[in-house]
Structures are given as structure tokens and as C-alpha cells.
Amino acid sequence: MKQQIIVSGIGGQGALFVTRVIAQAAVDQGIPVLTSETHGMAQRGGTVISTIKVGSFASPLIRTGQADVGLLLWENNLSVHRPLMKSDGVLVLNAAAAGEGIRLDASAIARKLGNAVLANLVLLGCAVRHNALFCDEQACIAAITRLAPERFVDQNLQAFAEGLHG
């Protein structure tokens, strides 16, 4: 089992949290995992990317053309991070307009839930619904429950469910 995943967004969108959820899902299944994350200056609203390598790997970074799955929280990052994707890789985008890949206006759904930042878990739910990831619904729910601060767990699970059930 090997899968290479990118999570792309801008600072403040919760790309790091989704990265941790996916990585935790791998750990819970006993699969080795490596991630890399963007910290520092870029977190102030700039383009950020996390990479997740599930399976037997030594390096956390992904070469051009090697990503199996791309979760894009910020549509404008497509031109920046598209080259990392395999030609047959699965793209799941938070986007209102039509275009390449699986698209869902996750921000709009999250806004209805009361907080635009929940778009990150809506998008994760959408990716699971399309079987894009190595992990299933239960694995994600367990990881979200473990990692979210207690008072946000219900809200986070609801956002995930919204994406999961479309």
C-alpha cells in the first residue's frame, strides 16, 4: 500500500489539520507515514502545501508527477501545484466554478455550518466519498475525534459528514 498525497491551500485554511488527520488515519491502520508541512512566514495567508507519503518511504517530499491525490483548498493554487500530480492522479478542489477535477464549493458549505475554515474537513469528506484516499470514513472520523480540540469535535465531524454525503 503506497499513496502520495498533497494538501494545498493558503495559510489559515487548516491545511495542516487535514494533513494530520490523514496521517493519523495511516498510523491507526499500522501503515508507515511521512508528512511535510509549511510553517513560518507563508502561514500568513500565503500559498502553503503539505505532502503525505503513506507506505514505505524515507523522504517526506514528493517529486514532480508523483502525487496520486491532490486536495486543493484554494483553487488558484492549481497552477502552482498541478505539476506534482500524476497524469492520472485524482484532484479534489474547493471551487465554486466548473473545471478540472472533482469540485465542491466546500467554503459555501462550511459557511452554512457557521465557519468558513471548516471547508478543510468538508473537502476531506468529499475525497473519501470518491474513494480517492487509502482511508475510509471510519478511519477519518476516528482521527478527527482524536486530533480536534474537544469543543470542536462535533462541528468538525459535521463538516466531514457534509462533504462525505455530498
Add this chain to the structure above:
Amino acid sequence: MRETSTQLMMGNEAIAGGLLEAGCQLAAAYPGTPSTEILQSIINHRDQAAAPLHVEWSVNEKVAFEVALAASYTGKRTVAIMKQVGLNVAADPFMRTAYLGTVGGMVTIVADDPGPHSSQTEQDTRLFCLQARVPVLDPSSPAEAKAMIGPAYALSEKYRRNIVLRPTTRVCHSRQSVAVGAGTVAGHPSRFEPDPGRWCATPAFLPALHAGLNADLEAIAREPEWQPRLTPGDGSRAGMAIVAAGIAYAHLVDLLADLGLAGTIDLYQVVMPYPLNPDFLAHLRSDYQRVLILEETYPVIELQLAHPGAVGKQTGAVPRVGELSPDTVQTVVSEFLGLPQPQAPPPTPRGQRPSLCPGCPHRAAFYTIKQTFPDGIFPSDIGCYTLGMNLGAVHTVHCMGACISQGAGFFQAYRLDGGDFPTIVVTIGDSTFFHAGIPALINAVLQQARIIVVILDNATTAMTGGQPVPHLGIAAGGQLTKAIAIEPLVRAAGVEFLQVCDPYEGATFAEVLRQADRHIRSAEGSVAVIISRRPCVMDPVAKKNRVSLTMSINDDCAGCGICVSEFECPALSLSEELGMAVIDQDRCIGCGTCVDACPTQAIEIEEER
């Protein structure tokens, strides 16, 4: 002792776990990406420490190093933690420590930032260690970094030398399953033995200390634990070897596996790039005709090897600038092994640039400074407020604390020409002011520099995630301590013009700036200081207490774009479709400071949310 288990940990958390398990009793740091989370994680898990533990966010890296050093003299295990440019600040005690040594285990963790991603340089701490003659360890993963800590303390104690652990961004900010709770080491009672010939070493003592250092380095180079680790090839590429260190080794392992080339060439992982075992170097020189060296960011191994058949950064076979990405490693390895070159990755746009947060008090301050002195000179400094360059209100960013001295330098240069001089407005964050701004302020006053210094006081070290600052009176663990206020420090430095102002009050702030300008131009004028005081919008307490307004844009908007270009709030953009500015309500926090930025008064406050 806790049970052994595995946990998904960030590299910095793994390093912190290693320090706690190794019985580290004093940890001192100044925050800086990518090193910050190490001390933060020690704070978060300090209840797991085996021995009594002192943790501090020191006022700067030099101080952190010296505190950890003296504690080591008593026999305790200690650590000083910083980013690579922090070592420049700590260089003075660091260099002398190499000669004088330590007693209890001392490890200095210096996190490098090849790229760089969030730094002023991409300097290589390993080269710094070569110059300082300090052994340095180069981990390739979070798990390896953690596993190095205990043996690094043992090495430090065996030779009574400071040992550097040099993780890079990709180790610090990677996550991996890491074994935890494997064992803990008890603390040491403090017992300082005066030894003037060592701890006070005057020049007379230094030749002997230097000779001792040299002898120890020769022995350390041969320590079995730290020898290069060979993965032998199958002989199909005889006479060739690849030598790699740090994260580049990890990229290489994945690449060779991917290309089906694992185990076809002799592969050495160097875990201690300095000092290198002379036998290893002789072996590479005599038994291989061609050697590729992969290391970040300077040719430290390559320089020591001095092999005519070696290629790397020095020869230009490996790019000399930037991070060694897996793509770069593939290009370089393909060239070395005579494989077809991979398709070059297409050029990509840089993506969204970072900005000060919506509602950031620094933006309001910068906007008013720029509007009040359109022809001013604006030296600034290191922190979130570096992003004031997006508003055209930051002209120089150099290193911690440099802005005040640079402001003074600008003034002295213009003064020599006689006549009028431009208004020089220096901006410096509160944490940076304590770190290195105070001596510069004293100097500016002493040299009668007619400059305005605006201390951007947001009551936190914001860029690195909100570490406490001295004027809060809160220590690293959250316990209360003496608060060191900014105002008396400024007055004690001889400053006679001092005003405190809320940057959200734009008109008042502008008036105070004009007063300051009159002061610096008056007969007795000298440095004027304004404290621009409002908490960071990320601060949890400030978040809770903040008044949030609902903002909208009315039909008077002419679509001029001034609010976007001059005020530069990420919640404001220009809609080509509508021909007017629009507010992203997901990002707007309702601070209302943008109202003044619109020349047609089209930005309105609708109501309090």
C-alpha cells in the same frame, strides 16, 4: 518510566521527546522558524521530564546559549535551541566554548532552513561548526533526530564538548511515527568546580586548550557510533559511490527505490559531517574513482574530502543555491549514473504571497506611517511586520535589531550633506526590540540620530506562533514573573520624546507621528519613540474581547483599487466583473481600519456584529 509506544510526531516534537528522555534539565531558546516547536513541545510535555527541568524563552540566542552553558558547568545536561541565524547572534560564546568545553552534556540544536523558506539566509550550520571546530550531527528524519539525542549527550560528556544537532526544515516540519518513552536518565546535582585556567582562560592558557580540542576532534572523528553508514552496492557500479547527508539522503533512498536502483551502488550516509574520520576520507579517495556528494546547503563534506573524482556543490554538479528537492536529486543522480534525464518540471507561478492578517494592527500602523511621510525612509526588521513591505512601508529588513542602527546610519549619511533630511521612521516589533534593539537605541541617542522609532507592540512573538514577550511578565511555562515594561527602558536609554498610541486610531496616530517629526527637527531633537500598542489578532484573549464590525462597500466605490494596493488587506480585492472593490466576509474580521483608506468614502461600517 513510561511504556514504549509509537506516536505520530513532528520532527521538532520528536527532538523535544529525545531531550526529555535523555534527562535534559535546562532548555533555553529564542523562537525562530524552523526551530520554534522544539522548546514549545518541551513546555507542553515538561510533566514527563525525568528530572527537575528549567525551561526558558531567553531574550535572545546569545543569552540562551550562555545560560545553557553555565548550567552544563555544574554537571547538568542542557540544551540551547535556535535557528541558523540565531547562531550568528550566539557566535561569540559558541566559538569560545569549543576551546573551553563543557561538563554536563551540552547539545546545541541549530535548525537550518535551506531554500530558504522563512529566513534571511540559507547558511549551513555545519560549515559554521567546521569554522568553530564543533562536532555536528545531521539527521535525515524525525525518528533519527530523536535517536541521536541520547548518544549526543553521551558524546558530549565523554569529551566534555558542546555537540551540535543540525536538523533542517524538512526534518523539523515533517511528521513520522516515532518510538517514545524508551527510557529516561536521572538528573545530576549541581556542582561547579572553579577552574580559572579553563573557565577564565586568558591567552596564556589557550594554546593548551586549543591543542586539547584538536586531540578530541581526532578521537571524536573515530567514534564508532558516528561513522558513515554504508549500504553496499552489488558491484555493478564498481569504483562509484554516493555520499549523502541529512534529508538529501532520504530523498536519495526513495529515488533509488523508485528507479529500481536500490542496492546497485555503494551508498554512504554521513551522520556526523564534521569531524570526518580521516580513514573514511582516505578510503573514498583510494577505492572510488567517482563520488557524488549530496548535502545541504554548502559543500562541507566535499571540502573535507578533496577528492579529484568527487562531484557536488563545489564542482557545480549539484546546484549551489536553494533546497535540494527530490526533483533536483533526480536530475543530479541521473547525470552521475548516466541515466536519461527526467523531464524538467515546468516553471510554476509562486502562488499567493503572504500578507499581514486582516485586522493586523501593524497594517494600520504602516498605512498611517506611509500616508504621513510619503517620502520617508523606512528601515524595519524581522517578524510578521516584515510584510509591511507589501504596503511600501518597509524599505530595509536585515537581521534582528538592525533597523534602529540602520535608521541611525541613514540619518548620519544624510546629515553629512547638510540641509534638510528625510524623515526616517524605523519599525521594530516588541520581541525584536528586547532581542537586539536596546543597544542600538542607546547608540542612536548617544550619536544624536534624529529618527523616529515606532515599536510595534502586539504583546507577543507573533511570527513564530505567539511566544511570550518580557513585558507580559509570563515565563515559558505560563507562570508569572516580573514584567519588564518597554517605556522605562526607552526612557533610560535617554529618549525624551515617548508616546504610546493605538494604531487603530489612525488620525491620532498620524498626529503623534507629526509631533515626533517636529521633535526630531527641533533644536534639541534626538530619537523620538512611539509605541504602537494593540494586541495581535491571533491572540486568544484579544480575539474574545474584540469588537467586530460588519463592513460593506457602497456604490460610491469608483473601482480605483487604492484600498487594495495601498492598504493591502487580504479581505479586500478588486472585482473585475463588478468594477469595484469587494470584501471577502470569510476573511474580514471587522476591524474597520480600512475605512480611511478609501478616497471616496465607499467603505462603510454597517453595524457591530
